Amino acid sequence: MPELPEVETIRKQLHSKLIGKQWQGRKIVNIRRRAKLLLIDFSDKSSLVFHLKLTGQLLFNGVPGKYTRAVFNFDDGSNLVFNDARKFGWSKHIQNSQAIEKPFGIDALEITLTELKAVFVKKKRTKIKTVLMDQKQLAGIGNIYSDEILFSAKVRPDRLAGTINSQETSKILASVKAILKKAIERRGSSIEYYLDALGQKGDFVSLHRIYHKKQCGKCGGRVERLKINGRTAHYCPKCQQ
DNA sequence: CAGATCACCTGCTTGC
DNA sequence: TGCAAGCAGGTGATCT
Numbered sequence A: 001m002p003e004l005p006e007v008e009t010i011r012k013q014l015h016s017k018l019i020g021k022q023w024q025g026r027k028i029v030n031i032r033r034r035a036k037l038l039l040i041d042f043s044d045k046s047s048l049v050f051h052l053k054l055t056g057q058l059l060f061n062g063v064p065g066k067y068t069r070a071v072f073n074f075d076d077g078s079n080l081v082f083n084d085a086r087k088f089g090w091s092k093h094i095q096n097s098q099a100i101e102k103p104f105g106i107d108a109l110e111i112t113l114t115e116l117k118a119v120f121v122k123k124k125r126t127k128i129k130t131v132l133m134d135q136k137q138l139a140g141i142g143n144i145y146s147d148e149i150l151f152s153a154k155v156r157p158d159r160l161a162g163t164i165n166s167q168e169t170s171k172i173l174a175s176v177k178a179i180l181k182k183a184i185e186r187r188g189s190s191i192e193y194y195l196d197a198l199g200q201k202g203d204f205v206s207l208h209r210i211y212h213k214k215q216c217g218k219c220g221g222r223v224e225r226l227k228i229n230g231r232t233a234h235y236c237p238k239c240q241q
Numbered sequence B: 001c002a003g004a005t006c007a008c009c010t011g012c013t014t015g016c
Numbered sequence C: 001t002g003c004a005a006g007c008a009g010g011t012g013a014t015c016t
Helices: A004-018 A113-122 A128-132 A143-152 A166-185
Strands: A026-034 A037-042 A047-051 A056-060 A068-073 A079-084 A090-094 A224-228 A231-235
Touching (some): A004 A037, A004 A056, A004 A166, A113 A128, A113 A166, A128 A166
Antiparallel strands (some): A047 A090, A056 A079, A068 A079, A224 A231
16 A cells, blocks of 8 residues: 555654654654655664555554554553554564665655656666656655556656656656645545554545546546556556657 | 566455 | 455565
């Protein structure tokens, strides 16, 4: 599930709830996101790190259930429940988060036009959807948002990055920022499992225009599917070139 | 080396 | 209805 907007939503909510609480004698001083990782930083410089993969949930004051993998209890009686139906997600407590944060590229919300152009040059022989989802190049975008971004920018997902011209690169960059920001405002996309840290579904699915759609959100034409890098890409052959 | 494919695990949907 | 196959928000290992 969670891509950048979902993890960012959880980060913001946990930031407002957890700062100052104690866990195993350590005080929580910050809640951060790096790519799709969520990091809880403690006063002793250690960090509790989560990756929610496809079906992970992090619930503040949640009630443990069938899919609960871990419960973190705080000094004041509150908790954080980690659920994950498919068990792909993980959490670990580490002494220094530097190494775990290192492999990722520039955050998709922060990347500049110059930096995005450089990524497309470096990965010119790779399909554009794969490049957008490559966490080492730019961090945070997954299958849902890459489809929505490329639809908004009117670019077919199977184009090679090297064929994307300057004007299209600018449109892709604008779409990255606009769609991710809008999705954060709507607290992410709840397809099946995703819930925010307060147990609420995200609203952004109602604004999806191509992902998991049968009809194009612009022209009403039939949405086509392709397998790209093992993932299902959705696109409109009329609106995307 | 880079890009494509498989494997991880479980549950829901689809089609015979 | 029953059951097998297909599909799912991610990513690291293994192939070609």
